[in-house]
């Protein structure tokens with residue numbers, strides 16, 4: 001386990017750190033002694049997050065920037081170097097996604113995701129590389145995703161951006177290794193944040209932002225001779241999607257009771273003793289009743 005001050009004297013720039021995974025990374029590296037520079041587009045949220053970090057004794061620079069804009073990245077890197085010193089650790093974390101059938105998205109959606117998830121990493125790395133090369137040291141950590149290793153329906157644009165990021169990370173690592181600079185990619189599965197497209201996953205079975213921060217801390221504190229190039233993070237217990245019909249356990253239970261009641265229509269009576277309603281209930285509702293009961297029971301069962 002890295003010591004409390006393992007990063008004392010280091011400067012870390014973390015993009016997209018006003019909330020979610022980026023904020024957890026900034027907090028973790030800051031607690032280990034690093035001075036942190038954080039960015040995001042929403043100034044108010046960024047300032048709130050910066051004051052939390054400062055309140056915990058972490059030296060923090062908060063500079064609003066849109067990482068998809070080359071000139072804003074250059075300004076962010078320059079400001080960080082001027083105010084905190086040369087950047088030792090760059091964490092390219094800012095990201096976004098759109099999820100749905102690819103043919104329903106337009107060029108603007110493609111550009112927004114690619115510019116934020118892929119182009120920004122090229123721009124930020126290009127901005128920090130000269131100083132890192134001059135100092136013959138540095139670590140660049142790119143927050144990719146398991147979507148950069150797999151494909152799935154409704155994820156075309158996001159997957160394309162993260163597969164691209166894996167290729168970019170691997171090639172940049174080869175370009176920079178000779179200078180003593182490491183470029184690593186972290187590929188988390190689903191993490192509990194405000195990221196779009198989280199669906200109905202069971203919150204107890206998805207990763208937490210701190211799990212990703214832990215991996216970043218481990219990479220940033222490995223011995224200078226070691227280079228962990230890629231990390232995959234999965235929840236220990238496999239996540240599963242809750243069926244959308246499990247609106248609430250109480251509602252499901254009510255349905256269940258109704259099904260059983262329906263199935264019991266006219267039970268114990270002969271054909272002639274049943275009312276027309278009871279007769280219809282028994283004759284017509286068997287398959288539906290069984291099916292509905294099954295659906296309701298599976299929706300109640302814990303996932």
Ligand SMILES: NC(=O)c1ccc[n+]([C@@H]2O[C@H](COP(=O)([O-])OP(=O)(O)OC[C@H]3O[C@@H](n4cnc5c(N)ncnc54)[C@H](OP(=O)(O)O)[C@@H]3O)[C@@H](O)[C@H]2O)c1
Nearest residue numbers: 016018019020021040041042066067095190191193194195
């Ligand atoms: N959550 C997951 O399930 C998951 C899984 C695997 C990988 N990841 C990756 O982890 C990274 C962080 O995701 P998250 O879950 O923490 O998302 P999040 O909660 O939505 O946070 C995203 C952060 O990035 C900032 N950001 C977004 N676009 C930006 C831009 N153009 N310029 C500057 N900052 C920008 C946001 O601030 P503003 O909106 O104020 O700019 C925010 O601080 C992303 O790269 C994502 O692809 C997430």
